[in-house]
Amino acid sequence: MPRERAFLVGAELKLGNPLLPVEDSLEELARLAHTAGLEVVGQATQRFDQPNNATYIGSGKVEEVKTLASELKADVIIFDDELNPRQQRELERIFGEDLKVLDRTALILDIFALHADTSEGKLQVELAQLEYRLPRLTRMWTHLARQAGGRAGGMGGGVGLRGPGETQLEVDRREIGRRISYLKERLDAVRAHRQRHRAKRQQTELQVVAIVGYTNAGKSTLLNCISDANVMSADMLFATLDPTTRRVVMPGGREVLFTDTVGFIQKLPTQIVAAFRATLEEIIEADLLLHVVDTTHPHAAAQIEAVEDTLAELEVDHLPQIVALNKADLLPAGYDPVEELAIEDPAVLVSAVTGQGIEALMVAIEAAMIQYLRPLHVFIPYKRGDLLSLIHERGQVDAEEHTAEGIRIYGRLPHRLLPWFDKYLVSPER
Ligand SMILES: Nc1nc2c(ncn2[C@@H]2O[C@H](COP(=O)(O)OP(=O)(O)OP(=O)(O)O)[C@@H](O)[C@H]2O)c(=O)[nH]1
Ligand SMILES: [Mg+2]
Incomplete structure (x- = not known):
């Protein structure tokens, strides 16, 4: 089947403050189109105060696009912004039977359909x-x-x-x-099944790191690099749709779960991210977010912002974050991404391909996980050797005092383990 030919349409709002200039957003749209198997044959942009209610772009522009598209023998017109149902219908009416009208959202959903x-x-x-x-x-x-x-x-x-x-x-x-x-x-049934799995997993009480980031940043490559995950990684947008979780032994010996998630992109309606609930649940239940950034991308800063915005919309921006400044192997000497990109969270320069910086990243993640443990003051009788080893293995002991009946411990634990120690908490006045 010959590849369908696509004509792209972008708009620039005079008053808006978009993450990306219209040309760059269109370039990204072209990559999306390419990932979906389309051939891009042309593009047009328009600058306006406000989108047209009926046709998104102005009526003169619609005619211009129609003529150009027909000259270039396009099969599909793709708008870089989401069209509302009315605009979609009106544009279809004007463009006629031989030209499909799609928007960015429909295109992304199409790629999702190919990759699920x-x-x-x-x-x-x-x-x-x-x-x-x-x-x-x-x-x-x-x-x-x-x-x-x-x-x-x-x-x-x-x-x-x-x-x-x-x-x-x-x-x-x-x-x-x-x-x-x-x-x-059907989804409810599948989810109930997954819930049972997760419940089982939580019994292991391991801390979870969710790998998040812009699409194509290198999340899956990074998971492959630190574990035997064998996750598909590819130079295309939205290669990953389903979460993959792997157990990783950290440099200090602590075991942690890492989970790969669907990538984010600018102008992605949050409902669509939310539709990928399996991925979302992994992010929401994580103890720490590992934000992977493609530092070599010309719009790395805008991508970081788009990820931060999405995390805020998903209400997980309170989680501690470590930034992996990825693809370091491709950076020119002397370029300092921490400074250039104004990164505030703890960040490590890495390459998921060469392994450069990965050890340091693991150390930083482990240190952050210890930092975010909850403080705990308990008195544990000797007969509860199980709890004593739990603190040593999964938490951190800052001080301990042996008495005839048991051990008093000042330490720190992952919050999900705290309930186990309820009976042995030492109240502040004691
Ligand atoms: N040179 C270089 N390329 C990398 C590095 N990490 C990832 N890549 C490449 O970047 C592309 C995307 O990598 P993926 O791991 O699929 O990216 P992802 O973040 O999982 O992408 P999605 O699942 O599509 O959101 C692939 O071609 C990788 O080989 C790196 O450190 N250096
Ligand atoms: Mg991936």
Whole structure:
């Protein structure tokens, strides 16, 4: 099948303060399009005070784009910002039957559909796609479905239409509604199963580090480098959709779980990140965030900001953070990313490919984990040797005092272990 040809459209708000200038945002959109298997044949931008209610860009610009796209034999027009259902419908009407209209969100969902490989991942993508499409349902979907020969499921609809089977899109909204309820039920079942797994994992009481960062920063490569994870890493956007967790022995001997997560990107609606609940739960329940940055990227600073914004929206920005300034092997000598990027959190320069700095990163993570342990003052009878070893293995003993009945300990522990010691807490006045 020849690659579909895409024409990109970006807009610049005069008053807005975007993370990236419009040209750079379009360059990123082109990478997304490329990842989705499209060939980019042209682009246009417009500067305005406010998006047009009906067509997002102004009507003159719409005509200009239509002419250009037809000259360049484009099959798809992709808008760099999310179109609301009304704009989507109106643009489809103007561009006619032979030009698909997509926006950044639909494109990202399409890539997700290509890359999801666990059953939960697939269910999540299909649900997110249907919920996104439901209010935007127009003749476009049915039209293309007919073109695809009414094939059930599969990838026949081309970019933006992959994932859910076309036949499901031919049917009316009510039936899509039914499919959505069904998917939600299936997801609930899969999630209940995962919850049981997680509960089991929590019995091991290991601390968890969630690896977060912009897409393509090197998160999966880093996890592979510090463990035997064998996670797919690739030079494409959104290679990872499902969390992978590995146990890693830290330099001080402490065992910690590291979990790889879906990458972030600017202009990614938070609902979409939220749809990837498996990944999110890993982030929310983490003890520490390892923020991986591609320091060689020309817009590393904007990427860091986009990640910080997403973490804030997900309400996990209170978690302690360590920054891994990755791809150090490609940096020119003398470039200091800590200064250039104005990094405030503790940061280590690393290369997940050559292994440079990884040992120092592990030491920094372990030190941070100890720093964030909760202080504890307990008196433990000798017969509770199990609790004594738990403190030594998982926590930190700052001082201990042996008496005839047991040991008084001033130390620190991960918060999830505290309940075990409730009975032996020494009250402040004692
Ligand atoms: N030179 C160099 N390349 C790296 C380094 N770390 C990662 N890469 C490359 O960067 C690309 C992206 O790496 P991934 O590990 O897939 O990135 P990711 O953050 O998991 O990306 P998503 O899962 O798509 O969000 C791959 O081509 C890696 O080989 C590094 O330290 N140095
Ligand atoms: Mg990855």
